[in-house]
Amino acid sequence: QVQLVQSGAEVKKPGASVKVSCKASGYTFTTYYMHWVRQAPGQGLEWMGFINLSADTTGYTQKLQGRLSMTRDTSTSTIYMELSSLISEDTAVYYCVREEGGVAVPKQRFDYWGQGTPVTVSS
Amino acid sequence: EIVLTQSPGTLSLSPGDRATLSCRASQSVDSRQLVWYQQKPGQAPRLLISGASTRATGIPDRFSGSGSGTDFTLTINRLEPEDFAVYFCQQYGGSPPYTFGQGTKLEIK
Numbered sequence: 169q170v171q172l173v174q175s176g177a178e179v180k181k182p183g184a185s186v187k188v189s190c191k192a193s194g195y196t197f198t199t200y201y202m203h204w205v206r207q208a209p210g211q212g213l214e215w216m217g218f219i220n221l222s223a224d225t226t227g228y229t230q231k232l233q234g235r236l237s238m239t240r241d242t243s244t245s246t247i248y249m250e251l252s253s254l255i256s257e258d259t260a261v262y263y264c265v266r267e268e269g270g271v272a273v274p275k276q277r278f279d280y281w282g283q284g285t286p287v288t289v290s291s
Numbered sequence: 292e293i294v295l296t297q298s299p300g301t302l303s304l305s306p307g308d309r310a311t312l313s314c315r316a317s318q319s320v321d322s323r324q325l326v327w328y329q330q331k332p333g334q335a336p337r338l339l340i341s342g343a344s345t346r347a348t349g350i351p352d353r354f355s356g357s358g359s360g361t362d363f364t365l366t367i368n369r370l371e372p373e374d375f376a377v378y379f380c381q382q383y384g385g386s387p388p389y390t391f392g393q394g395t396k397l398e399i400k
Contacts, residue, residue, distance in 0.1 A: 203389075213336070213379055215389035229387040263335055276383035277326045279347070281335035 170194040172264050172282035179288045185252040188285045190264030197245040198222050201267040201274055204238065204249045206260040207284075214260075219247060222271045254289045261286050293318055293385045297378075297392035303400040310367040312395045314358075314380035322359045324383040330394075331376045339378075340365065367397075375399050 175189040190202070204216040217228035219238040228236045237250045251258060264282040269275035294317040304310055314325070322343040328336035338347045340356040343363055353368040367374055380392040 205389075212393040213381070213391040215387055215391070227388075231387075268338070268341075275341070276324055276389070277338060277341050277381070278328075278336075279338050281337075284335055 170266070170280045172266065172280055174262075174264060174282040174285045177286040177288075179290065180254050181291055182255055182289055184254050184289075185250060186254060186258075186287050187248055187250040188262050188264075188287070189246050189248050190282050191244065191246045192266070193245060195266075198242060199270045199272070201271060202238075202240075202247050203265045203267060203278065205263045205265055205278070207263070208257070208260040211260075216249070216262075218267070220271055221247070251287075254287075256289050259287065259289045292387060293320065293382055293390050295380050295382060295390055295392035297380060297395045299395060300393075301396045301398060303398050304370055305400045306370050306372055308370050310365075310370055310374070310397055312365040312367075312378055312397070314363040314365070314392050316361045316363075316382060318385075319360045320363075320382045321384060322363075325356075325358070325363050326381045326383075327356055327365050328379045328381065329374075329376050330379065336379060370397075372399075 171193045173191045178186050180186050198221045203218045219226045226238050235252050239248045261284040263284050265278040266280040268279035296315045298313045325343040327340040329339050330336040344356045355366045357364050377394045377396045379394045
């Protein structure tokens with residue numbers, strides 16, 4: 169079965185960077201788009217960006233351009249999300265999510281979610 | 292940016308009741324790109340409905356979705372205890388391409 173297992177909670181100081189991992193299993197890793205979505209405490213969901221695991225291309229929300237980087241390691245079926253120059257507003261639970269359908273027929277919806285990684289930014 | 296506004300913010304009902312949740316878009320959304328998710332405390336969201344009205348695999352038929360243009364509705368008939376959760380709508384289109392509503396909390400009365 170499909171599983172997305174994320175790395176553990178992080179506490180960072182303002183200005184630092186955080187790198188969160190997401191290990192995928194149960195499907196052919198490189199045939200899907202993967203996304204990152206975050207949820208600030210008590211708030212709704214915010215889409216951050218995607219990585220095409222086949223072409224190794226990425227797209228990020230304009231709000232986070234310049235601070236966000238998504239990468240993949242096909243040898244371990246793992247994707248990474250790195251956010252730099254952290255501010256308090258980056259405090260959130262970060263989810264890796266799989267886009268249903270695969271790169272051949274993307275469906276623009278998210279069928280599997282990781283368990284979430286809490287990131288706290290505090291001095 | 293397409294803004295999705297969900298109402299009500301909190302809905303208090305009893306098991307066996309019918310729940311009606313609204314998702315209103317700031318501009319017209321292709322109904323094929325309107326999705327609903329359910330999130331229980333401490334858990335990741337779960338895909339419920341796609342294409343505004345198509346239930347995801349394993350979702351009971353007491354869940355139904357409808358709507359078009361800027362107004363979409365999630366209806367849950369005969370509420371079960373496990374249905375009390377937060378529900379989010381999501382759309383694809385525009386910039387950023389994916390946006391979510393702020394959520395409706397369905398709580399036990």
